[in-house]
Amino acid sequence: MRNRKFIYTLISVAFAVGFYIYDNYYAADTSNTNSAQNTSTSAFLPSSTTGVIARHNFYTVSYNENFEQAEWVAYELESSHIKSANFKRPYFVEDPQISTKSASYRNYKNSGYNKGHLCPAGDRKFSKEAFDETFLMSNVTPQIYEFNGGIWNRLEQKTRYWAKKYKKLYVVTGGVLEPNLKTIGSENVAVPNYFYKIILDYQEPEIKAIAFLMPHKKSEKALYKYVVSIDEIEKLTGIDFFPELDDSLEDKLEKSNSYANWSFR
DNA sequence: CTGTAGATC
DNA sequence: GATCTACAG
Numbered sequence: 111m112r113n114r115k116f117i118y119t120l121i122s123v124a125f126a127v128g129f130y131i132y133d134n135y136y137a138a139d140t141s142n143t144n145s146a147q148n149t150s151t152s153a154f155l156p157s158s159t160t161g162v163i164a165r166h167n168f169y170t171v172s173y174n175e176n177f178e179q180a181e182w183v184a185y186e187l188e189s190s191h192i193k194s195a196n197f198k199r200p201y202f203v204e205d206p207q208i209s210t211k212s213a214s215y216r217n218y219k220n221s222g223y224n225k226g227h228l229c230p231a232g233d234r235k236f237s238k239e240a241f242d243e244t245f246l247m248s249n250v251t252p253q254i255y256e257f258n259g260g261i262w263n264r265l266e267q268k269t270r271y272w273a274k275k276y277k278k279l280y281v282v283t284g285g286v287l288e289p290n291l292k293t294i295g296s297e298n299v300a301v302p303n304y305f306y307k308i309i310l311d312y313q314e315p316e317i318k319a320i321a322f323l324m325p326h327k328k329s330e331k332a333l334y335k336y337v338v339s340i341d342e343i344e345k346l347t348g349i350d351f352f353p354e355l356d357d358s359l360e361d362k363l364e365k366s367n368s369y370a371n372w373s374f375r
Numbered sequence: 376c377t378g379t380a381g382a383t384c
Numbered sequence: 385g386a387t388c389t390a391c392a393g
Contacts, residue, residue, distance in 0.1 A: 224377080380392105
């Protein structure tokens with residue numbers, strides 16, 4: 111009888127250990143195989159002029175408290191991320207990782223400006239968690255309706271098209287934060303006069319980059335009209351965009367304002 | 376896709 | 385304030 115009890119105990123322990131191992135393996139496995147994880151861009155993060163960086167699960171923010179918004183938002187965009195799920199939009203909430211508090215959504219109410227995503231919700235549709243994470247107020251900037259839903263939306267769609275075509279992109283987006291901008295709300299959220307988006311395709315043999323600088327206004331012009339060099343955006347923002355790149359490659363990519371390698375379809 | 380506003384509890 | 389539905393480019 112004592113033997114039998116011992117064997118039962120042994121079996122129970124074996125199951126418990128087995129489950130423990132299985133559980134941990136399974137947990138590790140989902141985080142590794144789910145391409146949703148760790149897309150906050152560990153490589154190629156720009157420099158931060160503020161030192162206030164929030165690493166979220168699906169994108170990274172450098173926040174500038176003076177302007178009550180991000181100076182940049184960076185993330186990876188892979189072809190596998192592009193999905194057409196129809197998630198319900200959640201409410202915008204403050205970013206818990208910003209100690210100085212990201213701007214409240216109340217600043218935008220009746221301001222005449224939309225809450226424009228920097229990391230678009232449409233780029234994070236591979237999971238509800240990723241989608242919802244784009245609705246943090248640190249990922250938002252004031253944009254007029256005609257810009258956000260117009261040429262800016264066109265640029266975001268083109269970026270998704272390139273992600274599908276070129277497989278994997280590193281994207282950096284922000285408003286140009288400069289003195290004397292108009293502000294909205296009680297917290298004085300600055301309204302940028304220009305927005306930029308920089309895209310890196312770090313894939314041999316043809317590593318390529320493209321940068322856009324757009325005036326904050328309605329436009330029907332072709333997207334390529336807004337292509338500039340990364341150097342130009344660095345001059346305007348004081349941000350070093352790809353410090354992790356090999357210097358000679360960085361120089362070459364950043365001084366170019368050619369879009370020859372990018373298909374505008 | 377990108378968004379907002381009004382009604383309701 | 386949260387939630388639902390309707391609507392606009």
